[in-house]
Amino acid sequence: MASSTNTQNAEPLRRDDSTVLSRIADNPWPAARWVAVMGVLVLLELGALLGGFLNVVEALLIAVTGLAEVTVGLVSSSLAAGILGFQQSAASTLSGLRADTEGIPTLLSRDVIPNQGYQPGGTGAWEGPFLGLEPAYAWALRLVLVLAYALVLSYWLFRGWLVFREHYRQMEWSPTDDVVDKLRTHRWGQFGIVILVLFLTMGLFGPAMGPTTVEQNILSPYTEDSRIEYYNAESGSVETVFAGEANFNAKSIGSQDSNVGPMTYDDYGRFHPFGTLTNGRDLFTFMMGGARISLIVTGIAIGLGTLLAGGLAMVSAFYRGSIDLGVLTLADGIVSVPRLLLLIMVSAVFANTWLGNILDGGFLLAVVFGLTIWPFLWRAVRGPALQVAQEAWVDAAKSFGQQPSIIMRKHMFPYIMGYLLIYASMSAGGIIISLSALSFLGNGLGISPPTPAWGRAVSLGQGLVSGPSWHISFIPGAMIVLLVTGMNAFGDGIRDAIDPESDTGEGGETTAAGGGG
């Protein structure tokens, strides 16, 4: 079946080193079809995609240069200052670029499908929202379209791999195929992937998903740009007001007459899908704004932790002996430091320094989390790494003089990557919760206000859970639970997919292998 479409099989093996490009040139149609659809998808949301991409690049740049600065700073402060300078200029260039991308029209933006407006005369058609719809419907339409777009885009990326696999890959079969095929029948794991995609969508398209913008509603509600029009029933006319002023009259503080609950409008005709916060800000917008920073901080933390854990696990397993013991001692030392204490100390020391201000304090948190979480991951993957290091193919590579670094990368890493993914996805949940908990504790910990952070919403509504303003704590809490559950589901899916025994039906062996993992 595959051979009829796979030109590679029909011909004798080529002696030339054919590249993917040359294979595409030979059989361009499948690739062309895929690229065409992908192109349309990207064009639709070019601005948002570029913006999100630049955001990630910026975070990475800051992470890398920040770490370099700190390390180099130990040796030479002038060099460190140089790195700092580079970082600042690069970051400002990136911010400029990002501002430019905001000018690129995107289809699923609030300009195309606006949802804010007023009813001239208090009833009838709405002035402002898309097609004169009620703001709730206009917003819901945009939200659904954005989510659908994200899901389609993710699927299409996966589809790209399928096209490659079927038409352009020289290998008819690869071990990855098995993993993917198993994931395709793993409902629980797919649930995890969908949740992950949804939250990533919030991070990427968050600005378009909220009923209003973080800028207007939260960060600078008293600027001229932040004026909104509404129908004043008392005067019977359409008036304008600062968003901040409107917020002031839309607080949810737990009493019946001062509460804007989920799926309701406030007095200014603004729709609040998740209700408002105690200060009248829109909770949904707040959550969307928080998604980006929460995900970036979690991403940096878990990336750093995984990198350290994976690298050190391989070094431990490959060299064993005193090196292994050294890493173990280091890990134990780090574990013995209470993380909260460390976070408080670091936050205090770096408060109001440039390092403490990157990503509104989130960068420092991410680094502390990354540096303190790796021992747990390391312990989890050291076993598998030791096992791989025992395999004869590692000996074979040593016997022809392969460099240790390449042995670790080619012959060990692929086998522990699955475990790393599993444990990383599971500890990511913990990091998200801890991050939220930190914002919850407040007092200069966590991401500094007014930048939205999920935990802060939980903490703001803490005292109001039993009253009409229950939504302030409950909804962010539930979302965190959902994300953590999704992460765990994803980890479970990966675990089952990489377990070679999981579909053989040999019950005993399956459990044995599962227990070993």
Place this chain on the structure above:
Amino acid sequence: MSKVTERTQTEGGRETLVSVENLKKYYGGEGMFADPPVKAVDDVSFEIRRGETFGLVGESGSGKSTLGRTLVQLERATEGRVLFDGRDVTTLSGDELKQWRRNAQMVFQDPESSLNDRMTIGEIIMEPLSAHGWKTKQDRRERALELLSEVGLQEEHYYRYPHQFSGGQRQRIGIARALALEPEFVVLDEPVSALDVSVQAKIITLLEDLQAEFDLTYLFIAHDLSVIRHICDRVAVMYLGKIMELGETGELFESPANPYTQSLLSAIPRPDPTADRQRITLPGTPPSPRDPPVGCQFSTRCPAKIYPEEYDDLSDDVWDAIERFREVVRERSRQELGLVDQARLRLGLFSKYDDIDEAVADLFGGLDAPEAVTDAIESAREQVKAGNPDAAREALFDEFNGICDRERPVLQGVSDSGQQSYCHRHAPEYEPPETVLQRRSDDE
């Protein structure tokens, strides 16, 4: 010794490629409180000639694989030298070692584990070439395809993964990888023992063909004597880290000199059933390599062991019982006593070793042993029961030690063609092994 060396160089006009001198490989045992080291390879010397297939046979745990791995520098020798073309390779490191590695490659036992499942066959075979920066990528690819056909696989296998191959095919891939760098010397570590019998023969034939084509020198490690007999020019038989016997394959199989080789060979069906060699079953199990015998490594199980003169008149059955009893005592002396047992010992409540009574009854019941023997056994039994098996072991050693228990033999020439054997019985004052074995087995 020197006479033998001379002969190896002239005979057949083959020069020495690998010369192993007093090689030792110990594991652990460093530090003040560590257990004694495991002596996996304990002072071994031999030579491998260019172009030959040198067999290394032994039970599992005899150190044959460790020896093979040490020869290709996968393990660092504890002591001794490995001369490759006259150059000591145990001292190489860094770039020199890497360069040398091209000359010596290895084929591994388990085809399931020897190939990285996440790489395609092409990548696997090309990897040694890339590691050594061999020519261009294009050339490496050509070479990999060439090697695939050399080992009897097809070019289209290039883009497949190891999962898609059978054990025999995987072993062919392993062989192709080992040959990629055009080595002179290849260690074959039980290359066929994990394969089906039907496939074994094909792989052996392939190895022979490749040897002829590329002038390879093999070290063929096996536990299966029949495979060795088929493919090897010369054979060394290992037991507990030591070479017991070494010689031309034909000669060694026809007229084994060492008692260990004789007992091994007695176990395989012989082509000539009229030859009256009885099957010798070895008693007991090999001793722990952490605690090898002081004298001949084989002395705890040897059916031709030299007994002390004072006990010349003892029957074989009694000797057998004594040796088995000594083995039981040795086992006891190796056990570490837990804290509770040590406390019991102090309090005189120790009873853990009371089963020694049973052992004595089992072994000596119905035997007509002279008083000197029974006395010695009795007192040893008491000491073991009292929780002191070490002392019992010492006492038994002092009472029953013959030369085999006391002294290490030397590997010495036993024929004109260079056959060597590690046994005291080759000294003129002792009866040669074959006659002893003949007599002792006839007695049964």
